[in-house]
Amino acid sequence: MERVSTELVKRPHVENFIRWAKDRPEVVVLSADLTNSCEVGQWRDTYPDRFFSMGMAEQNMMGVAAGMAREGLVPFIHTFSVFIYRRAYDQLAMSIAYPNLKVRFFGFLPGIVTPGGVTHQAIEDVAIMRAVPNMTILETGDATEVESVLDASHGVDGPCYVRFLRGEMPRLFPQSEPMEIGKARVLSSGSDVAILTAGITTEEAMRASDYLARQGIAVRHLHISTHKPFDDPQVLAAVQECEHGVVTLENHLITGGLGTAVSELMTDHGIGKRLIRLGLNDTYAHGASLPYLLDEYGLDAKALVAAVGTLMGRELKVTDADIAATRQDSAASDAKAEAL
Amino acid sequence: MASDAPTALANDDWLACAQRMAERMRVRGFDYVMRNDGGYLSQICSSAEIFSYLYTRGLNIGGSIAPLVPEPFAGNPGADNPGYTNGGLYNGPRTPDFDRFYFSPAHYALVLYVALIECGRLSEEALEAFNKDGSKVELIGAEHSPGVESTTGSLGQALSQAIGVAMARRHRDEAGNVWVMMSDGEFQEGQTWEAIQCASHYKLGNLAAIVDVNAQQCDGPMEGVMTVEPLAQRIRAFGGEAVDIDGHDMAAMDAAFKTRAPDRPLFILARTDPTRGVPLMNERPVLHYLRFGSHEERARYQAAFEQLKAESAAWNG
Numbered sequence: 259m260e261r262v263s264t265e266l267v268k269r270p271h272v273e274n275f276i277r278w279a280k281d282r283p284e285v286v287v288l289s290a291d292l293t294n295s296c297e298v299g300q301w302r303d304t305y306p307d308r309f310f311s312m313g314m315a316e317q318n319m320m321g322v323a324a325g326m327a328r329e330g331l332v333p334f335i336h337t338f339s340v341f342i343y344r345r346a347y348d349q350l351a352m353s354i355a356y357p358n359l360k361v362r363f364f365g366f367l368p369g370i371v372t373p374g375g376v377t378h379q380a381i382e383d384v385a386i387m388r389a390v391p392n393m394t395i396l397e398t399g400d401a402t403e404v405e406s407v408l409d410a411s412h413g414v415d416g417p418c419y420v421r422f423l424r425g426e427m428p429r430l431f432p433q434s435e436p437m438e439i440g441k442a443r444v445l446s447s448g449s450d451v452a453i454l455t456a457g458i459t460t461e462e463a464m465r466a467s468d469y470l471a472r473q474g475i476a477v478r479h480l481h482i483s484t485h486k487p488f489d490d491p492q493v494l495a496a497v498q499e500c501e502h503g504v505v506t507l508e509n510h511l512i513t514g515g516l517g518t519a520v521s522e523l524m525t526d527h528g529i530g531k532r533l534i535r536l537g538l539n540d541t542y543a544h545g546a547s548l549p550y551l552l553d554e555y556g557l558d559a560k561a562l563v564a565a566v567g568t569l570m571g572r573e574l575k576v577t578d579a580d581i582a583a584t585r586q587d588s589a590a591s592d593a594k595a596e597a598l
Numbered sequence: 599m600a601s602d603a604p605t606a607l608a609n610d611d612w613l614a615c616a617q618r619m620a621e622r623m624r625v626r627g628f629d630y631v632m633r634n635d636g637g638y639l640s641q642i643c644s645s646a647e648i649f650s651y652l653y654t655r656g657l658n659i660g661g662s663i664a665p666l667v668p669e670p671f672a673g674n675p676g677a678d679n680p681g682y683t684n685g686g687l688y689n690g691p692r693t694p695d696f697d698r699f700y701f702s703p704a705h706y707a708l709v710l711y712v713a714l715i716e717c718g719r720l721s722e723e724a725l726e727a728f729n730k731d732g733s734k735v736e737l738i739g740a741e742h743s744p745g746v747e748s749t750t751g752s753l754g755q756a757l758s759q760a761i762g763v764a765m766a767r768r769h770r771d772e773a774g775n776v777w778v779m780m781s782d783g784e785f786q787e788g789q790t791w792e793a794i795q796c797a798s799h800y801k802l803g804n805l806a807a808i809v810d811v812n813a814q815q816c817d818g819p820m821e822g823v824m825t826v827e828p829l830a831q832r833i834r835a836f837g838g839e840a841v842d843i844d845g846h847d848m849a850a851m852d853a854a855f856k857t858r859a860p861d862r863p864l865f866i867l868a869r870t871d872p873t874r875g876v877p878l879m880n881e882r883p884v885l886h887y888l889r890f891g892s893h894e895e896r897a898r899y900q901a902a903f904e905q906l907k908a909e910s911a912a913w914n915g
Contacts, residue, residue: 286769307769308769310765310800312796313792313795313796313799315792315795315796317758317788317789317792318758318761318789318792318793318795318796319758320758321755321756321757321758321759321761321762321789321793322758322759322761322762322765322796323762324748324758324759324762325758325759325760325761325762325763325764325765325766326762326763326765326766327762328747328748328759328762328763328766329762329763329766329767329770330766331766331769333762348752348755349755349758349789352749352750352751352752352755353748353749353755353758353759356674356675356740356749357675357741357748357749358675358676358677391674391676392675392676392677415677416676416677
C-alpha cells in the first residue's frame, strides 16, 4: 500500500472554489443562512453578484436553483446535508432531479462529523439520494477530493449531491491524483479480505492497515468516492477476488448506503460471500466528538480490525495502543470543531 | 382621431376575441370531461378567462415550436434520453425578450390544453389522446405535456422556480417577464410564503402571478378546510403587490397587470366562480373533481353540456 503524506490542510474549499469559479460566470452559489459555516463567505465577497442569500427557506431555495438552472446558470447549493434531503425532499426530487437539471448540492456535515447532534447529522442521506433517479452521489474523503470534486462533478449534466468536508482535514491522496467519477482508489491490493470505505472512514481503515499487515492479513482496501452510479469494475473485482469476505465501513447508516450498494452488487453477480457492514445500525447518533462517536457506534479502526478477524476466523485482540502505534498525524480528531 | 382608431379597435378586438375564446374553452373542456367520464370541470369553469387572457394578451411569447399533434410519451428527462422535448416549446422559443410562462396547478392541464387549441398552438386532434395510455396529453400534466414548462403536480413549487428564472433573467439583463399561473389552494403551502418572501427580498418586478381564487380545494370550500384569506393583505404583508379583480373580467386583468411596480412581484388575484357556465355544479358539496355517482347524474351533466354548447354557438354567432 502506498503511504501518503500526513499533511493537514485548513479549509481547502475556500480559496480553491474562488479560483475555480473565476472564469465560469455561469456558476452561482445559493446559501440558506449557513454561508461561513459552509466556507463560502469569502466566495460571496469575491463574487457578490453571483451569490444569492436564500435565508432559512430550503424548499424555496430548491425551486430557485431549478429555475436558474433552466436558464443556463449552474447553481451550487451550499448548506448542511440534512437540510437538503430531509427538509426539502419533494422540491429536490420534483423541481430539480426529475427534470435532470444541473444543480450541485454541496452537503456539509455528513454522518457523525459534527457534535451538533441528530438534527445536524446526515446519517441517511446516501440512502435517500441513491433512491433518486438522475442523481449522481459523490463523497469527499480528504483535501485532494474536496479540491478536485469541482472538476470531477462539472461534467455531470444533471443533479449531483456531494458529501462535503470542511475545516481542517488530512491530505490522504496526492494532489496529482484528483477524484475521478466512478473510479475507486485502490489503497492496498491483497486478496484475503476486501475493505470498502468512503469519506472519513477511509482514514480509519488506513490506521488499521499496518496492524493487519503485521498479523499477516492481506487486505484489498478501496476508497469509494462515487456512491452513484456504483458500477466501477474494480469494486466488482475486489469482492469477487477476496477469499474470506468483504467489510464495508461507512459514516452513515448501514441501511441504504455503501454497505447496501455492495450487498446489491454481490447479489446481482451471485457472489456468495460474507459481507460485514459497519456503520450506524438502525440508530440515530447524538451530540459528541467524532472519536467518541466513532468508538461508540463501532465505526473506527478497532471495529474494522475485529470485523476482519471475524471473516478470517481469528480473534484479533487489537488495543488502542496497537492502533495508536499506527495512527497517522492526520487523525480527524485533531481537527478543531467547526462552528455550527 | 384617425391615428388613434387602430389602437382602440385593436384593444376592442383582443377583448372580444378573448371572451369568445374563453367560452369556446368551456365548451371544449366540458366535452372532454364528459368523454373522460368525469374530470376537473370546475377548474375549467373558473379559469377559462385567465388562460384566455394569458394567451391572447398577457403573455409576450412567440409562436409554438412544437408539433400540433404531440408525439407519444417518449420517456422522462435523463442522461439516457437526449431526445427529450419540453412541453414549454408550445409557448415558443426561450429568447431573452420573450416572457416565460410557468403553469403551477398541474391538475388544470385540460384547461391549458384547450387554451392551446383555441389559440392555434395545438391541434384539436391532440385531445383525442387526453388521459390515454402512452400519451403526453396527461390528466395531470408533467413537463412533457403541451404547454407545461415544469413538473408542478406537487403544488406550490412553480412560484419558486419562476423566481429562479426571474433572478437569472435579471442577472443577465433580459427584458422578458416571468408569468406564473397559480391556484389559491397553493397559498396553504409554506413554500409559497417562502417564495413571496424571496421575490420581495430580491425586488422582482419582472415576476407576475395570476391566481385562480375559486375558493375551492379537494376537500371542499377553502373556508372550511383552511382559509388563506385575507389573501391580498397577506401577500402585501410579505412584500408583494396584490390586486383583487373579477376573475372573469379580462379587461380588469389587463388593467391590473399595467399597475405592476418595478420593485415588487405582482399577484393578480382573480376571484372566480367555479360553476361558471355549469350552474348544475352548485348542487355538489365538493367541486374539485367531477365524478358521476349514477347514470342519471351523468345524463343531467350531458344535458348541461348540450345546453352550454348551444348557448355558446348562439353567442359566438
